[in-house]
Amino acid sequence: MELEQARQYVADMQKEQEYERRRHRPTANDNMESEAKSMIRVWTFWCDDCQEDFRGLAFKTSHQLFGATIAVYRCQCPYCDKWAVRHITHRDEDFYFYKSSKIRKDRNMFKNDMLQPDDLGFRNCYGRPDLVEENRRVSAACRRYEAELDKGFHPVI
Numbered sequence: 001m002e003l004e005q006a007r008q009y010v011a012d013m014q015k016e017q018e019y020e021r022r023r024h025r026p027t028a029n030d031n032m033e034s035e036a037k038s039m040i041r042v043w044t045f046w047c048d049d050c051q052e053d054f055r056g057l058a059f060k061t062s063h064q065l066f067g068a069t070i071a072v073y074r075c076q077c078p079y080c081d082k083w084a085v086r087h088i089t090h091r092d093e094d095f096y097f098y099k100s101s102k103i104r105k106d107r108n109m110f111k112n113d114m115l116q117p118d119d120l121g122f123r124n125c126y127g128r129p130d131l132v133e134e135n136r137r138v139s140a141a142c143r144r145y146e147a148e149l150d151k152g153f154h155p156v157i
């Protein structure tokens with residue numbers, strides 16, 4: 001009986017340890033922060049004041065906010081000396097991706113290739129491919145009609 005109680009105690013303790021291990025495991029943001037280098041020679045930034053993209057030496061800065069790790073790369077703008085920031089963690093909140101003209105240009109590079117028939121601008125690029133067959137049929141009928149006119153037949157209307 002005592003052996004059974006001891007086994008149950010050990011099983012409960014192991015279960016509790018496993019629960020604690022899972023509770024304290026590093027989050028994805030913690031992993032991103034720990035894997036990021038403390039300094040990067042060249043990284044792209046966006047300066048709000050100059051409205052310019054620039055590349056420069058980036059330094060990592062980490063903060064703790066309510067237990068969450070927030071890490072950013074900082075770089076000084078070469079034109080106005082203001083500090084620009086890029087997120088290492090929480091990348092979905094990095095405004096660089098919304099503001100940078102370089103990113104905007106990259107996104108629109110293949111815009112015309114990706115146009116779908118219902119999209120605005122499709123007809124300007126590709127015309128009306130759905131009417132090509134119909135146009136061919138109509139022009140063939142016109143040619144036949146003109147050929148009949150040349151032979152002397154007159155249409156009956």
Ligand SMILES: [Zn+2]
Nearest residue numbers: 047050077080
């Ligand atoms: Zn600037």
